[in-house]
Amino acid sequence: MKMILAHRGIIKNNYKENSIESLCEIFKYSSNKFKLGVELDINMSKDNKIFIFHDSEINNIKLHTLTFQEIHNLDKNIFLLTDLLNQFDNKNYILDIEIKKYPENKKKYCNTIINIIKKYNNLQYFFSSFDSEICDIINKINTKKCYKLSHDKNEPGEIVHYLNIDKTTKGVYTLFEKNFTNEYLKNIENIDILITDDMEKLIKYMRDNLL
Numbered sequence: 001m002k003m004i005l006a007h008r009g010i011i012k013n014n015y016k017e018n019s020i021e022s023l024c025e026i027f028k029y030s031s032n033k034f035k036l037g038v039e040l041d042i043n044m045s046k047d048n049k050i051f052i053f054h055d056s057e058i059n060n061i062k063l064h065t066l067t068f069q070e071i072h073n074l075d076k077n078i079f080l081l082t083d084l085l086n087q088f089d090n091k092n093y094i095l096d097i098e099i100k101k102y103p104e105n106k107k108k109y110c111n112t113i114i115n116i117i118k119k120y121n122n123l124q125y126f127f128s129s130f131d132s133e134i135c136d137i138i139n140k141i142n143t144k145k146c147y148k149l150s151h152d153k154n155e156p157g158e159i160v161h162y163l164n165i166d167k168t169t170k171g172v173y174t175l176f177e178k179n180f181t182n183e184y185l186k187n188i189e190n191i192d193i194l195i196t197d198d199m200e201k202l203i204k205y206m207r208d209n210l211l
Contacts, residue, residue: 003035004202005096005195007174008054010038018052019077024087029199034206037094037124039173039195042081044103045071048112050081056102064103081113085120094124096195098149099138101131110137117142128159128171147171147193159193176201185209 009015009022010029016022023038030036041054049068057063058074071078081097088095103109117123127146129135138146150157153164159171162184171193175184180197188194189210196202 001033001035002191002206003037003094003096003171003193004031004199004206005036005094005193006038006199007177007195007197008039008041010199011197016077018054020079020083020087023052023084026093026199027091029203031203034203035094036199037096039096039098039128040084041098041100042113043100044109044112048108050113050116051078052081052084053078054100056100062102082116085116085123088123088125089120090122092124094126096193097125097127099127099129099131099134099146101129101134106131106133107137110134110141114138114142117144149173159195162187165191171195 006026008017009019010025011017011022015025018040023040026036026038040052042050042052043063044050045068046065047067051068051071053063063071099113126144127138128149129146130149132148135146135148147158147170150160150164159173160169162172162175162180165172165187169191172188172191173195175194175196176198185205194202
């Protein structure tokens with residue numbers, strides 16, 4: 001069954017990307033034809049808390065050098081991964097947890113992530129990362145896959161930007177972003193993981209054209 005995942009959540013109603021509101025908005029969508037879920041980004045604080053946020057820094061301050069409380073003081077919309085997992089455990093929605101490469105101690109980072117995840121027995125998820133070392137570590141210590149991301153057609157990847165789809169592609173991002181045009185949709189028919197900036201447009205396209 002194809003997965004359709006909302007990139008950094010569903011950005012509507014003035015929700016911020018990667019916020020708990022934008023990520024849990026997926027619960028308002030349902031399908032018996034596709035597996036629905038969300039893509040999100042994680043980082044680790046100085047005190048080893050895994051939090052959800054895309055960028056490496058705020059106001060030129062590297063977030064992995066701060067405690068989580070210091071990070072939360074900078075932006076009240078940043079929350080812990082566990083806050084989200086508590087919402088998604090026992091739900092029939094999938095999480096694509098993108099592991100950002102910012103922390104320096106990658107083994108500690110990956111082990112901290114897995115020690116959190118393994119507490120949730122009924123969570124549906126997989127990992128992804130642009131960092132090959134992170135993928136290798138995760139794939140050695142965890143049964144759920146960490147897919148290699150790529151944004152460059154000359155760099156191998158399992159989940160790639162829609163401009164770089166080839167015969168080996170397992171997933172694609174970010175369908176219906178601002179520069180996206182419908183000509184690229186012809187390339188997604190045999191791809192299992194579809195990450196989109198517009199959930200409603202992609203579901204409608206899939207129902208109208210690929211069922």
